[in-house]
Amino acid sequence: MRDLEVVPLPMVISQAPSDDHSEAELMRQVAAGEIGGLETLYDRYHAIAYALALRITTETGLAEDVVQDSFLGVWRNASRYAVDKGSVRGWLLAIVRHRAIDAVRRQRASVAIGDGADEAVPAALTLPDIWPEVAGRLDAEQIRRAMSALPPAQRDVLELAYFDGLTQREIAERTHAPLGTVKSRIRLGLASLRDQLVGLNEVTMAASPSGSKKGMA
Amino acid sequence: MAGMTCDRVRECAPGFVLGALETDEMIAVQDHLDSCPKAHPEVNELGGVLPYLAASLEPVESPAWLRQSVIEAARSDLASRRLIGEPFARRLVDTPSEHHVAAPVAAAAPARVISLNAVRASRRRRAAVWFGRAAAAALIVVVAGYAVVVQTGVGKPQGTDEIIWNALGQPNARPAVLVAFDHSNAGGLAVLMPSGNIVVTVHNLQPTKGDEVYMVWLTPDNGLPSKVGSFTVDDSGVGDLNVDRVPTSESLWIFVCKEPNSNVTKPTGPTIVSGTISL
Numbered sequence: 071m072r073d074l075e076v077v078p079l080p081m082v083i084s085q086a087p088s089d090d091h092s093e094a095e096l097m098r099q100v101a102a103g104e105i106g107g108l109e110t111l112y113d114r115y116h117a118i119a120y121a122l123a124l125r126i127t128t129e130t131g132l133a134e135d136v137v138q139d140s141f142l143g144v145w146r147n148a149s150r151y152a153v154d155k156g157s158v159r160g161w162l163l164a165i166v167r168h169r170a171i172d173a174v175r176r177q178r179a180s181v182a183i184g185d186g187a188d189e190a191v192p193a194a195l196t197l198p199d200i201w202p203e204v205a206g207r208l209d210a211e212q213i214r215r216a217m218s219a220l221p222p223a224q225r226d227v228l229e230l231a232y233f234d235g236l237t238q239r240e241i242a243e244r245t246h247a248p249l250g251t252v253k254s255r256i257r258l259g260l261a262s263l264r265d266q267l268v269g270l271n272e273v274t275m276a277a278s279p280s281g282s283k284k285g286m287a
Numbered sequence: 288m289a290g291m292t293c294d295r296v297r298e299c300a301p302g303f304v305l306g307a308l309e310t311d312e313m314i315a316v317q318d319h320l321d322s323c324p325k326a327h328p329e330v331n332e333l334g335g336v337l338p339y340l341a342a343s344l345e346p347v348e349s350p351a352w353l354r355q356s357v358i359e360a361a362r363s364d365l366a367s368r369r370l371i372g373e374p375f376a377r378r379l380v381d382t383p384s385e386h387h388v389a390a391p392v393a394a395a396a397p398a399r400v401i402s403l404n405a406v407r408a409s410r411r412r413r414a415a416v417w418f419g420r421a422a423a424a425a426l427i428v429v430v431a432g433y434a435v436v437v438q439t440g441v442g443k444p445q446g447t448d449e450i451i452w453n454a455l456g457q458p459n460a461r462p463a464v465l466v467a468f469d470h471s472n473a474g475g476l477a478v479l480m481p482s483g484n485i486v487v488t489v490h491n492l493q494p495t496k497g498d499e500v501y502m503v504w505l506t507p508d509n510g511l512p513s514k515v516g517s518f519t520v521d522d523s524g525v526g527d528l529n530v531d532r533v534p535t536s537e538s539l540w541i542f543v544c545k546e547p548n549s550n551v552t553k554p555t556g557p558t559i560v561s562g563t564i565s566l
Contacts, residue, residue, distance in 0.1 A: 103365050105358060105361060105362060105365070108357070108358065108361050109354075109358060112354055112357055112358070113354075116348075116349050116353075116354065117346035117347055117348055117349065118341065118342070118344065118346045119349075120346075120347045120348070120349040120353075121341075121344040121345060121346050121347040122341045122344060124347055125344055134349065134350065134353055137349055137353060137357075138353060138356055138357050138360070141357045141361075142357065142360055142361065142364070145361045145364065146364065156335070156338075157338070159338060160335075160337070160338035163337075163338050163341045164337070164338075166341075167337075167341070168306075171306075210342055210343060210344070210345065210346075213339050213342045213343045214343045216339075216343075217340070217343045228305075228340065229340075231302075231305040231306075231307040232305055232337065232340045232341075233340075235306070236307065237302075237307050237308065237309055238302050238307045238308065238309075239309060241307070253301070253302065256301045256302060256305065256307065257301040260301050260304070260305075260333050260336050261301075261333075263336050263339065263340075264332065264333070264335070264336045267336070267339055
């Protein structure tokens with residue numbers, strides 16, 4: 071098994087997104103309390119936000135609550151959005167994921183009250199989407215194919231961690247795999263997915279005159 | 288977990304970006320990232336993959352009423368902020384110097400005993416209702432959960448929290464969960480008693496220095512914020528306040544600001560936590 075090696079990303083995907091300006095302007099509007107900005111943000115991202123909330127909660131009502139709370143969270147904290155740290159979409163989806171997992175855990179706790187459940191909820195990460203350029207080119211189908219190309223064991227642990235909000239230890243218990251194995255699978259899965267996305271981006275860029283131009287910049 | 292090394296952080300990075308470490312590990316990694324002078328590109332590199340996990344999903348159109356609900360809630364929030372003269376942010380953060388990690392969930396997941404469906408049904412009927420009330424409904428669900436936990440003896444609080452937890456069990460107590468206004472870890476509870484007595488406790492606060500205080504404000508329906516009282520915080524990060532005869536109304540917005548001293552007559556400092564007290 072190879073160890074994860076962090077290699078510098080190609081220049082083109084380290085750059086700011088092409089619609090950086092409009093995204094920044096959009097968030098500036100939201101941060102300034104302009105309702106129109108929030109409407110645009112909602113119209114642009116509600117469908118993927120709702121899909122993520124639904125995938126995690128598996129319940130429409132709960133997903134609706136999560137989406138509403140998430141957009142209001144963005145509304146109230148828009149000034150915290152850092153332009154150079156990633157796309158608005160990445161930031162929003164991190165919030166949606168966090169709240170959805172929280173909602174599910176709260177629900178789980180209500181069932182387990184008699185057991186004295188005291189699950190700690192992991193911190194929600196709003197790590198930057200550093201590949202906004204990639205996101206602009208790759209469609210969902212390409213990303214799904216990249217996910218499908220992962221070895222099933224790696225894909226499963228990533229999905230259990232990302233969509234189900236399980237910790238590595240919980241995944242080990244759920245899958246009956248040693249903790250060390252789970253950690254390795256997560257590490258390799260993320261690295262592999264990352265490599266595939268970078269590869270897909272290069273292919274897409276080569277096929278796109280405008281993309282090639284950007285790559286030269 | 289204290290004193291995590293750079294190598295150990297690199298090792299933990301995949302689990303960290305997924306939020307899949309145990310809580311103490313998450314905190315230790317974050318503490319290291321906050322204080323380490325060395326760059327940790329592996330965190331950003333791996334964290335950048337996460338949005339693509341979501342992007343693998345097929346988008347799903349949300350119900351039309353949800354958009355209206357979000358926008359109306361934002362309008363109400365905007366109105367209430369203007370009412371207290373709190374400016375909206377004027378700029379975006381251009382070059383943050385630290386890794387951006389949101390606060391852990393404000394409180395450990397409480398037991399919830401009231402069906403969310405009831406809250407949701409109410410919310411849908413009142414899609415255009417003031418944001419504070421809608422949020423309060425959800426918050427009360429949470430607090431009711433806490434109350435049941437106390438009554439059943441599960442996770443019974445100790446020390447300074449005991450007063451507020453006891454107050455939660457009183458008839459006609461009006462609770463509010465105080466949640467961080469930004470991405471801090473601060474959070475707490477407030478309970479307004481029918482007698483006009485209010486008990487507030489907030490955790491994970493930065494210690495106060497010199498004359499600094501945390502000031503508690505209450506804003507009644509369509510009213511101006513009034514000062515409830517102040518408290519200082521030591522290294523424990525916990526602040527408490529117990530005040531009689533506070534102004535009440537059907538719905539109250541409670542918020543805690545950090546102020547330079549206790550003589551301020553209107554909120555001037557940053558809002559740390561806030562919540563809504565509803566009937």
